[in-house]
Amino acid sequence: MDRDLWKAMQNLNIGSNLQPLRLSRDTQRRNATANRLSLVVRGLNPAHQNLTGMRNTLPKAWRLHDRVRGQINDDGTIQFFFTEEHNLLSVIDRGPWSFKDWMVIMDPWYRRGNPNFLTTISFWVQIYNIPNEYRNQEVVEEIGRELGHQEGLRIVEPTRDNLSEVWVRIRFDAYQPLTFTRYIHFEEGRDQVLLRFEYERLKKFCVTCGRLTHERMECGHVLPQPQQLIEQNEEEQLCQQINLQQQDQEQALAEGEQLMVEKEEAESPIEQVDHDEEENLDQIHIAEYMQDVTQPLLNQGTPVSIPGISCPTTTFEIGSTSGADRGSKRKFEDIISEDSYPARRQRIEETNDEDGLVVAIRPPPEP
Numbered sequence: 001m002d003r004d005l006w007k008a009m010q011n012l013n014i015g016s017n018l019q020p021l022r023l024s025r026d027t028q029r030r031n032a033t034a035n036r037l038s039l040v041v042r043g044l045n046p047a048h049q050n051l052t053g054m055r056n057t058l059p060k061a062w063r064l065h066d067r068v069r070g071q072i073n074d075d076g077t078i079q080f081f082f083t084e085e086h087n088l089l090s091v092i093d094r095g096p097w098s099f100k101d102w103m104v105i106m107d108p109w110y111r112r113g114n115p116n117f118l119t120t121i122s123f124w125v126q127i128y129n130i131p132n133e134y135r136n137q138e139v140v141e142e143i144g145r146e147l148g149h150q151e152g153l154r155i156v157e158p159t160r161d162n163l164s165e166v167w168v169r170i171r172f173d174a175y176q177p178l179t180f181t182r183y184i185h186f187e188e189g190r191d192q193v194l195l196r197f198e199y200e201r202l203k204k205f206c207v208t209c210g211r212l213t214h215e216r217m218e219c220g221h222v223l224p225q226p227q228q229l230i231e232q233n234e235e236e237q238l239c240q241q242i243n244l245q246q247q248d249q250e251q252a253l254a255e256g257e258q259l260m261v262e263k264e265e266a267e268s269p270i271e272q273v274d275h276d277e278e279e280n281l282d283q284i285h286i287a288e289y290m291q292d293v294t295q296p297l298l299n300q301g302t303p304v305s306i307p308g309i310s311c312p313t314t315t316f317e318i319g320s321t322s323g324a325d326r327g328s329k330r331k332f333e334d335i336i337s338e339d340s341y342p343a344r345r346q347r348i349e350e351t352n353d354e355d356g357l358v359v360a361i362r363p364p365p366e367p
């Protein structure tokens with residue numbers, strides 16, 4: 001008999017007139033408890049994150065593979081069932097996590113009725129270039145609010161060997177572009193300052209639009225042209241022109257530095273010979289990937305400013321001769337030289353031949 005016909009014959013209503021089945025109270029209670037202690041996870045780039053691999057690998061990355069059970073849901077999410085609530089909370093606290101170099105988002109199952117359920121991600125963000133006199137909780141909180149919902153804040157005083165550090169833990173919409181730079185007017189009559197934001201544990205993202213959901217080659221977003229960025233307001237027009245000039249200068253400096261790096265590499269052929277083919281490909285990929293991480297994202301949005309303050313005629317960046325270069329080169333060096341990672345960037349790695357690599361970095365230590 002034809003298979004479809006066979007199935008159709010069984011699609012009858014015989015039995016619908018019987019007494020409805022009822023789950024026993026014990027089963028209901030155990031099911032509710034299991035769901036309450038579960039975490040729903042979704043990959044931000046599903047095309048590169050197969051669900052079976054993610055289900056098998058994430059618990060190992062969490063060091064909880066013997067205490068967590070994963071279930072793939074029909075909607076493309078994975079639900080991880082914990083036995084202890086503190087383990088669930090620990091996973092959230094140690095996040096964000098990635099699988100196959102793309103970030104994943106997670107939410108406790110009990111938040112499923114919330115409008116922003118499974119749409120946000122939380123990073124520790126280090127803020128650079130805040131002048132000493134503004135390095136305090138109130139100012140940092142105000143800056144943090146521009147990035148998203150603040151979940152934590154830490155200001156580290158400088159020591160003889162280390163510069164000061166300003167960190168904010170920010171939760172924001174995982175489907176919106178990341179912000180890497182932002183001009184700020186700290187006070188009237190002073191030059192505006194270009195703040196830089198570095199995201200701890202950030203993995204791949206689109207260097208064209210700054211989103212976590214796709215690669216540059218797959219980007220369908222078009223950045224506004226400089227002409228479109230110019231607002232009708234005359235004062236804002238002036239600000240935009242200044243920003244563009246600054247961008248050109250930084251581009252020129254970055255290109256100059258890039259040439260210097262290439263020249264140094266050319267003069268050190270031994271290093272290149274020592275790399276096997278796979279390593280070379282990795283480095284080429286990383287170099288290509290990081291080369292313009294900063295530039296396309298510069299000057300998005302208008303500067304943060306205190307109302308009533310006019311746009312100054314010059315801009316500068318504290319502690320750097322070339323802001324764009326500093327950001328991109330630092331990230332590049334950090335990635336290719338893991339040994340140079342400071343302790344707070346210690347990596348946790350789990351390798352699985354079938355499932356790929358999960359990498360997370362431990363959160364910054366408490367001061």
Ligand SMILES: [Zn+2]
Binds near residue numbers: 208218221
């Ligand atoms: Zn994009």
